[in-house]
Amino acid sequence: MTRYSAFGLLTKALGGHAGWGRAWRDPAPKPSYDVIIIGGGGHGLASAYYLAKEHGITNVAVLEKGPIGLGNTGRNTTIVRSNYLLPENNHFYEWSLKLWEGLEQDLNFNVMMSQRGVLNLFHSDAQKHAAARRGNSMRLIGVDAELLDREQVRAMVPLLDFDNARFPVMGGLLQRRGGTARHDAVAWGFARAADRLGVDIIQHCEVTGIRREGGRVTGVETTRGPIAAGKVGMAVAGNTSRVAAMAGLRLPIESHVLQAFVTEGLKPLVDTVVTFGAGHFYISQSDKGGLVFGGDLDGYNSYAQRGTLQMVEHVFAAGVSMMPCLSRLRVLRQWGGVMDMTMDGSPLICRTPVEGLYLNGGWCYGGFKATPGSGWCFAHTIAKDEPHRLNASMTIERFRDGRLMDERGVGPWPWAQ
Amino acid sequence: MCAAEPRSPLSVVAVPAHPMIAELPSAIVDIAARRGRAGDLAAAIRAEFGLDLPPPGRFAASGDTTAVWIRPETWLVMAPRGAEGALARRLVETAAGAASVVDQSHGKTRVRLAGAAAPRVLAKGCRLDLHPAQFGPGQAAVTPMAQVGAVLLQRDATPAYELVVGSSYAVPFLEWLTDSAAEFAGTH
Amino acid sequence: MIELPRRPRLRTRKGGHVDRDRSLTFRFDGRAYQGHPGDTLASALLAAGVRIVGRSFKYHRPRGIYTAGPEEPNALAGIGTGARATPNSKVTTVELHDGLVARSQNRWPSLALDLMCVNSALSRFLPAGFYYKTFMWPAAFWEKVYEPAIRRAAGLGRASALPDPDHYEACHAHCDVLVVGSGVAGLAAARAAGEAGARVILAEQDFLAGGGLLCEPGQEAWRQEALAALAALPNVTTTLRTTVFGYYEQNMLGALERVADHLPVPPAHQPRQRYWTIRAGEVVLATGADERLIAFPGNDRPGVMLAGAARTYARRFGVLAGSRAVLFANNDEAYGTLAALAEAGAERVTVVDPRPLGPAAAAARRQGFEVLAGHEVTGGHGGRGIYSVEARAIGSAGAFQIDADLLCVSGGYGPAIQLASQSRTAMRWDDRIAAFVPGDAPGQRSAGGARGCFGIAAAARDGLAAGQAAASAAGFAAKAAFALPEGDDPDATVAPFWEVRARGKSFVDLQHDVTTADIRLAHREGYRHIEHAKRYTTHAMATDQGKTGGLVGAAVLAEARGETVAVVGMPTYRPYVSPVTWGAVAGHHRGRAFAPIRRTMLHDWHARRGAEFMEAGLWLRPAFYARPGEAPWDAILREGRAVRQAVGICDVSTLGKIDVQGSDAATFLDRLYTNTFSTLPVGKARYGLMLREDGMVMDDGTTSRLAPDHFFVTTTTANAGRVMEHMEFHAQTVWPELDVQFASVTDQWASMSVAGPEARRTLAKVIAGLDISDAGLPFMGVADATLAGCPVRVFRISFSGELAFEVATPAGYALAVWEAILAAGAEFGIEPYGVEALGLLRIEKGHVAGAELNGQTTMRDVGLGKMAKKGDFVGKVLAGRPGLTDPARPRLVGVRAVDRERQIRPGAHLVEPGSDRSLGWITSVTRSVEPGGWIGLAMLSGDADRHGQRLVAAFPLMNEAVEVEISSPHFVDPENARVRS
Amino acid sequence: MHRIDCPWCGPRDEAEFAYRGDATVRRPAHDAGIDAFYDYVYTRANPRGWHTEWWHHAGGCRQFVKVVRHTMTHEIAGTGKAGDSLPVPAE
Numbered sequence A: 001m002t003r004y005s006a007f008g009l010l011t012k013a014l015g016g017h018a019g020w021g022r023a024w025r026d027p028a029p030k031p032s033y034d035v036i037i038i039g040g041g042g043h044g045l046a047s048a049y050y051l052a053k054e055h056g057i058t059n060v061a062v063l064e065k066g067p068i069g070l071g072n073t074g075r076n077t078t079i080v081r082s083n084y085l086l087p088e089n090n091h092f093y094e095w096s097l098k099l100w101e102g103l104e105q106d107l108n109f110n111v112m113m114s115q116r117g118v119l120n121l122f123h124s125d126a127q128k129h130a131a132a133r134r135g136n137s138m139r140l141i142g143v144d145a146e147l148l149d150r151e152q153v154r155a156m157v158p159l160l161d162f163d164n165a166r167f168p169v170m171g172g173l174l175q176r177r178g179g180t181a182r183h184d185a186v187a188w189g190f191a192r193a194a195d196r197l198g199v200d201i202i203q204h205c206e207v208t209g210i211r212r213e214g215g216r217v218t219g220v221e222t223t224r225g226p227i228a229a230g231k232v233g234m235a236v237a238g239n240t241s242r243v244a245a246m247a248g249l250r251l252p253i254e255s256h257v258l259q260a261f262v263t264e265g266l267k268p269l270v271d272t273v274v275t276f277g278a279g280h281f282y283i284s285q286s287d288k289g290g291l292v293f294g295g296d297l298d299g300y301n302s303y304a305q306r307g308t309l310q311m312v313e314h315v316f317a318a319g320v321s322m323m324p325c326l327s328r329l330r331v332l333r334q335w336g337g338v339m340d341m342t343m344d345g346s347p348l349i350c351r352t353p354v355e356g357l358y359l360n361g362g363w364c365y366g367g368f369k370a371t372p373g374s375g376w377c378f379a380h381t382i383a384k385d386e387p388h389r390l391n392a393s394m395t396i397e398r399f400r401d402g403r404l405m406d407e408r409g410v411g412p413w414p415w416a417q
Numbered sequence B: 001m002c003a004a005e006p007r008s009p010l011s012v013v014a015v016p017a018h019p020m021i022a023e024l025p026s027a028i029v030d031i032a033a034r035r036g037r038a039g040d041l042a043a044a045i046r047a048e049f050g051l052d053l054p055p056p057g058r059f060a061a062s063g064d065t066t067a068v069w070i071r072p073e074t075w076l077v078m079a080p081r082g083a084e085g086a087l088a089r090r091l092v093e094t095a096a097g098a099a100s101v102v103d104q105s106h107g108k109t110r111v112r113l114a115g116a117a118a119p120r121v122l123a124k125g126c127r128l129d130l131h132p133a134q135f136g137p138g139q140a141a142v143t144p145m146a147q148v149g150a151v152l153l154q155r156d157a158t159p160a161y162e163l164v165v166g167s168s169y170a171v172p173f174l175e176w177l178t179d180s181a182a183e184f185a186g187t188h
Numbered sequence C: 001m002i003e004l005p006r007r008p009r010l011r012t013r014k015g016g017h018v019d020r021d022r023s024l025t026f027r028f029d030g031r032a033y034q035g036h037p038g039d040t041l042a043s044a045l046l047a048a049g050v051r052i053v054g055r056s057f058k059y060h061r062p063r064g065i066y067t068a069g070p071e072e073p074n075a076l077a078g079i080g081t082g083a084r085a086t087p088n089s090k091v092t093t094v095e096l097h098d099g100l101v102a103r104s105q106n107r108w109p110s111l112a113l114d115l116m117c118v119n120s121a122l123s124r125f126l127p128a129g130f131y132y133k134t135f136m137w138p139a140a141f142w143e144k145v146y147e148p149a150i151r152r153a154a155g156l157g158r159a160s161a162l163p164d165p166d167h168y169e170a171c172h173a174h175c176d177v178l179v180v181g182s183g184v185a186g187l188a189a190a191r192a193a194g195e196a197g198a199r200v201i202l203a204e205q206d207f208l209a210g211g212g213l214l215c216e217p218g219q220e221a222w223r224q225e226a227l228a229a230l231a232a233l234p235n236v237t238t239t240l241r242t243t244v245f246g247y248y249e250q251n252m253l254g255a256l257e258r259v260a261d262h263l264p265v266p267p268a269h270q271p272r273q274r275y276w277t278i279r280a281g282e283v284v285l286a287t288g289a290d291e292r293l294i295a296f297p298g299n300d301r302p303g304v305m306l307a308g309a310a311r312t313y314a315r316r317f318g319v320l321a322g323s324r325a326v327l328f329a330n331n332d333e334a335y336g337t338l339a340a341l342a343e344a345g346a347e348r349v350t351v352v353d354p355r356p357l358g359p360a361a362a363a364a365r366r367q368g369f370e371v372l373a374g375h376e377v378t379g380g381h382g383g384r385g386i387y388s389v390e391a392r393a394i395g396s397a398g399a400f401q402i403d404a405d406l407l408c409v410s411g412g413y414g415p416a417i418q419l420a421s422q423s424r425t426a427m428r429w430d431d432r433i434a435a436f437v438p439g440d441a442p443g444q445r446s447a448g449g450a451r452g453c454f455g456i457a458a459a460a461r462d463g464l465a466a467g468q469a470a471a472s473a474a475g476f477a478a479k480a481a482f483a484l485p486e487g488d489d490p491d492a493t494v495a496p497f498w499e500v501r502a503r504g505k506s507f508v509d510l511q512h513d514v515t516t517a518d519i520r521l522a523h524r525e526g527y528r529h530i531e532h533a534k535r536y537t538t539h540a541m542a543t544d545q546g547k548t549g550g551l552v553g554a555a556v557l558a559e560a561r562g563e564t565v566a567v568v569g570m571p572t573y574r575p576y577v578s579p580v581t582w583g584a585v586a587g588h589h590r591g592r593a594f595a596p597i598r599r600t601m602l603h604d605w606h607a608r609r610g611a612e613f614m615e616a617g618l619w620l621r622p623a624f625y626a627r628p629g630e631a632p633w634d635a636i637l638r639e640g641r642a643v644r645q646a647v648g649i650c651d652v653s654t655l656g657k658i659d660v661q662g663s664d665a666a667t668f669l670d671r672l673y674t675n676t677f678s679t680l681p682v683g684k685a686r687y688g689l690m691l692r693e694d695g696m697v698m699d700d701g702t703t704s705r706l707a708p709d710h711f712f713v714t715t716t717t718a719n720a721g722r723v724m725e726h727m728e729f730h731a732q733t734v735w736p737e738l739d740v741q742f743a744s745v746t747d748q749w750a751s752m753s754v755a756g757p758e759a760r761r762t763l764a765k766v767i768a769g770l771d772i773s774d775a776g777l778p779f780m781g782v783a784d785a786t787l788a789g790c791p792v793r794v795f796r797i798s799f800s801g802e803l804a805f806e807v808a809t810p811a812g813y814a815l816a817v818w819e820a821i822l823a824a825g826a827e828f829g830i831e832p833y834g835v836e837a838l839g840l841l842r843i844e845k846g847h848v849a850g851a852e853l854n855g856q857t858t859m860r861d862v863g864l865g866k867m868a869k870k871g872d873f874v875g876k877v878l879a880g881r882p883g884l885t886d887p888a889r890p891r892l893v894g895v896r897a898v899d900r901e902r903q904i905r906p907g908a909h910l911v912e913p914g915s916d917r918s919l920g921w922i923t924s925v926t927r928s929v930e931p932g933g934w935i936g937l938a939m940l941s942g943d944a945d946r947h948g949q950r951l952v953a954a955f956p957l958m959n960e961a962v963e964v965e966i967s968s969p970h971f972v973d974p975e976n977a978r979v980r981s
Numbered sequence D: 001m002h003r004i005d006c007p008w009c010g011p012r013d014e015a016e017f018a019y020r021g022d023a024t025v026r027r028p029a030h031d032a033g034i035d036a037f038y039d040y041v042y043t044r045a046n047p048r049g050w051h052t053e054w055w056h057h058a059g060g061c062r063q064f065v066k067v068v069r070h071t072m073t074h075e076i077a078g079t080g081k082a083g084d085s086l087p088v089p090a091e
């Protein structure tokens, strides 16, 4: 396979670009694999990549029911950060961010990781104190964080409403190493890199059943026939409950829709990722020029990748209230994704009660940033049959045991997480 | 015996006046039938006030007393403001244990909106269909309007409406209402 | 000085829908031009001979006007100036008004000379997805060099950074039948439904009703009559300039009405635009059909235009888009352009038709047009405008030139199915017209061109039938019909013709510069699914969402895959059919009106007294009352000192208050609270704690018993709504057998806390009907009284730790009561105090509040574990989970700066000296009155064991590390003697 | 925007309601133990298909309305009062 480089581009250009081959192969499924990963989103593909790269396990298939990367990986607002409060989350996401920082070179694919900073605004003392607790907790474990006062925020994002705001901006918590990455490229880059290491990426292959014998996984049923496997990992995001149910598991998860939006393309306007603290709203600008933004969950169980006008109205109102100049811009498109919301808002990377079956899910609306770290930890968990220190607390049992990872303290209400 | 007349929440900050809009100072009381006592309550109210407690979606009036359905077996009873607590006391006596009675005279603010353009004003925040075929005199609804919870009732076909909102929301509500009605200031 | 160019010569003398008697002056790129009422900016520019209007996204190729409507991919401009500047406006939809100012976009330094067009020369190095393959070395260059360059080059228009000065409204509408589109089908449908008696809304995005009829002088009478008939029906509302942009659940559609965009500024009290939600019983989609392009080299040049657009400019706007034209079309419908151009004064029109000679072509020949059947266009020449078109006989190599200044293209028409598709109606491929056609769905039907029913007469019949069917589905019997336009239905059959294979760039997405070669590259690299190809090439992702070329791109992909377009399909259609103004959907709720402001009945008094207000949920509360020249902390300490040493008064009206009654009220509260209320005597209050079912603390507050079956519950300001809902949930769904009723009385009662050693003496002066001695009203006693002639309820409760009373009064009396107490307390030095002093007092006392009860803490964590009773209550079982009873969990402690003057801050973490390991964090701090210096509350692992220890309050965000001493959280009067004094 | 037919108030927009989750789980007896409460509070069938759920008519009559809604199509098959048992259509 051709390595990507500027030189490659030049030489291929002279041949009318006829020389480019497939970015990843399109193999037929083999009868059996050492490991099957269900779900060809970023997490599934990254898991396969790290299984091959870190653990030398290359007899691996990623089974994807449609084309890869069109689940949440292909529809998220691309924010990457590691500014978490709870140390369990914080260490994990920081590791993920470190992987992001070298991902282009590692994958030989430009995923356009752009560390333009993530700024969380606060509008009350209570929010400021919560931000301080979070920022200090980050700093204590060596993660970058800065507390900006109102004037520093103004200097950084002058477009915010400092004059007429219902909830005045008091300051913000900034993580400069945070930013955005090109969502599609992440799936494609992992797919191409995993493929190069021998992983079979099998599209249009929906898993319809999980085969078990004596409490142990033996393989999966798919729309392209049964496939045997020693170990099976699930990384199916919004469909986690459905796939887990194939193995008889009932999880602390609900599926909810989250919407996102993009404006018409614009010359550079918003230079950083900004989140509003007085309503649910966040925004960034893509390399293509569209302002990509979103807000809160619609708030009802849903498997439809679409939402309703109810949330649209909230998000738009919050947007113009935060940045009044957005008002005249036109929004081009809205879409939705299905989130596997856990009851404490934090993810699951763990073994399951079924031997040989592993779970990667519960990413809520924050799993894009986790992609490399999640794949890395999931690969470790599958390969070693035990979690890595970084994901040791991300178990199903934590709910039963009361060891919750509830970042915001909202309780077991997924629509509020 | 009271030293001061109660203040209106609308006096807390200035809201511009509008010809279609007027505050109706009222006594307002929430009565909720005790479990299994709705029939007794209805009979007692009928005997005392000469009105039938209305079913969902409606209000009933007798003289200057109005009862609006707001929740299952719960009504808002309104009358022009009289002596402090008088309406609530009268309802406690009337209900005679068949209802929980809560005085809301200060907690709720009642406003009238009247004029041909009134439905167009309300359409700027109210999600109900106020077309005469769908909503007319005698009808009432509890519904949010421009982020404020409100009780809406249509008094007559002018059309004239009455709106009851929580007093701490009265100012922002009136600000929205007068804003929405501004284009009709001359045409009410 | 406005210099006017030569009189436009491209405008016809008569016909169409422009008012030639009046002129409007506008500016484009600084130059003044004239147009007429009825013009769009596009028609006026064309009439003025302006050919290049913009530059393309990636290669910066010069581009002209390509369509006559919202499907325009090329001709985007910035409209307006200053705060009203609006980028990316399609000049084909901008209604001309006097003084309109427009600027071209995406060019530097100027439209004519755009240096970025080097991208075009380099284009072979910039194929689809090139950026994924490069810009990776050296790694640091991405953020500093490559990405900024890409960002500057990308994007189209430039947004204004100024706040939008205009107003917007969100409105709600309802109807029995919504008809979208006012072409012949929509007019017939609306009239049929309206005459049947249904309540009808007819929404049309254009500023004139009529759709395709506006290009049919022969049908003008029918159009006029239809509009008059609709206007006469009171149950029909026709709304122009209104784009229905999205189709949502249960027949709710979103629409955007451009109320004042055709005026220089919106009139007083009028919004610029209105966002409508339309809840419709039945929907008729009469959105017409979109013409599609043909991909051939140079199909993007200025002077290339869709055939229907050229016809529209000629017929509707009286503008001749070119006088030596070539029509390149594969369908009969497009032949209608010939007559339109000829009538408008074209010198010559040559037809290039890839099909063998057919009836339409033969007829055109008879009318004297040159027709090259079996031919195709292989290129267009000219940078600033076409001057010659290259064509060849299909299958032959020998191309020849046709001298031309306009190249009209038509690849056939496809129904505008965006809305139908969003509503999840099934689409089927129709080979006859080579397009996707929607089926019907419950409550929804498409009609006319939107369903592939082309031809005016046919579309009219279809519209009529749809209108009648919709009315009858909505419960209205159809009436006798009205006359419909007559005419022959043209043969709509088309053999698809997607692409001319020849050297050069053949575009399928003009705005994003996506070529057929890009699609094939995507295919070669494995991006073969339509959604992959779309994302890899950005095909159909521009502001026009591929309306003119989307299907063509899909067809090119299909060919590469060796499959049919029907199998390959189209990318998902999503809202918005046309991009929607952000501010319009926000409506009224922006700026200060983003959320309602709740004010207490003492708000104006606080303001007069100089209060600094702070947000508390939706409430505004006084933080403190600084005297002139007084620093905030001085004011806060003064207020706190007054309470500790004399008396203070605080407005606590924002606390949530719930009236709970019923014979089972006590039982109900027992089940919700961790402690017991059934044992509470009448006339007494008790502090209560409520958990979520998962065992975390949800809220706290005092509850008083007013009668055996009557309680008065208070909640924190923040949780009032949540607690009410929690009660309703349990009363309605978990224990529906209980007799309990509740009502929120937060707004009914104003309340004020009167606290301090002189509180009793102060109140005693003004209170009547109540003995407030310790015997008369003991600690936690509740009684009614009058004060200043107003009814009050007095609660002997204390948050501050001092002797205190909470005086509640019906809110309308708040001011009278407040002022009376202040007057009474004057001799004792009474001070009003705000939320900051309130915080100071409760922290000194070790009372928890929102910062400690943040949803992550259990009752044990905050030192209230003793409040758990034996019996059942919500949250009890799960609070017993091992993780929540783990002794290692952080628990409430007090912290005090060792150096009294060193500030400590909430959010600091507690660490051992020299360590980075967090043992806990500080939740609340204050400067204190009694212990003196900075104190705070914190959550700390190993709580009581650490009392007396010294730790460091680390605040690395500000590079601070302050030595603190850990203590019990009760800094003041731990024996609780004062409150009982 | 869903349109939910409140059994008391009639059809109202989603904007008037607050979603409150699965209406099929029941609070166990207080002595049922941690596992039973864990199931009640945390685990969910989370079907793709018909779902019986609570919508609190917070902006209207403040009742918990039971709604049978399809989580893929967002169709609503029926609504009822808290105590009603609603038929769930076959897939």
Ligand SMILES: Cc1cc2nc3c(=O)[nH]c(=O)nc-3n(C[C@H](O)[C@H](O)[C@H](O)COP(=O)(O)OP(=O)(O)OC[C@H]3O[C@@H](n4cnc5c(N)ncnc54)[C@H](O)[C@@H]3O)c2cc1C
Residues within 6 Å of the ligand: A038, A039, A040, A041, A042, A043, A044, A063, A064, A065, A066, A067, A068, A069, A070, A071, A072, A073, A074, A075, A076, A077, A078, A079, A080, A205, A206, A207, A208, A235, A236, A237, A238, A239, A243, A258, A259, A260, A294, A336, A337, A338, A339, A363, A364, A365, A366, A367, A368, A369, A370
């Ligand atoms: C609107 C929106 C905004 C978001 N914003 C952010 C953000 O800014 N930052 C952030 O960090 N995160 C964000 N997220 C969350 C993030 O997108 C997800 O957490 C993350 O992409 C999940 O990745 P995944 O690989 O687990 O899931 P997916 O990409 O959804 O992949 C799962 C795959 O499993 C496949 N699958 C499902 N069932 C089966 C089956 N039975 N057989 C075979 N295959 C199956 C699916 O087709 C899918 O491709 C957002 C999400 C959305 C929807």
Ligand SMILES: NC(=O)c1ccc[n+]([C@@H]2O[C@H](COP(=O)([O-])OP(=O)(O)OC[C@H]3O[C@@H](n4cnc5c(N)ncnc54)[C@H](O)[C@@H]3O)[C@@H](O)[C@H]2O)c1
Residues within 6 Å of the ligand: C180, C181, C182, C183, C184, C185, C186, C203, C204, C205, C206, C210, C211, C212, C213, C215, C242, C243, C244, C245, C286, C287, C288, C289, C290, C308, C309, C311, C312, C333, C413, C416, C419, C447, C448, C449, C450, C453, C454, C455, C456, C457, C459, C577
């Ligand atoms: N002149 C042309 O260029 C042309 C093009 C196509 C069809 N036709 C002819 O028109 C007739 C079909 O009539 P018809 O009524 O079906 O279509 P039409 O094209 O005449 O009318 C459709 C109307 O719907 C409006 N519309 C589309 N989407 C909308 C939206 N989302 N919101 C609001 N308005 C929207 C358009 O502005 C247009 O006025 C046939 O005779 C056909 O041959 C003419």
Ligand SMILES: Cc1cc2nc3c(=O)[nH]c(=O)nc-3n(C[C@H](O)[C@H](O)[C@H](O)COP(=O)(O)O)c2cc1C
Residues within 6 Å of the ligand: A074, A075, A076, A077, A078, A183, A262, A286, A288, A290, A292, A305, A332, A333, A334, A335, A336, C531, C540, C541, C542, C545, C571, C572, C574
């Ligand atoms: C970060 C980001 C940027 C996007 N930018 C655009 C855009 O410029 N134009 C566009 O049409 N869609 C854009 N989209 C939306 C996609 O077209 C698509 O709607 C989304 O990925 C969901 O897929 P679906 O609509 O096919 O379900 C963007 C999506 C994301 C996640």
Ligand SMILES: [Zn+2]
Residues within 6 Å of the ligand: D006, D007, D008, D009, D010, D057, D060, D061, D062, D063
């Ligand atoms: Zn209701």
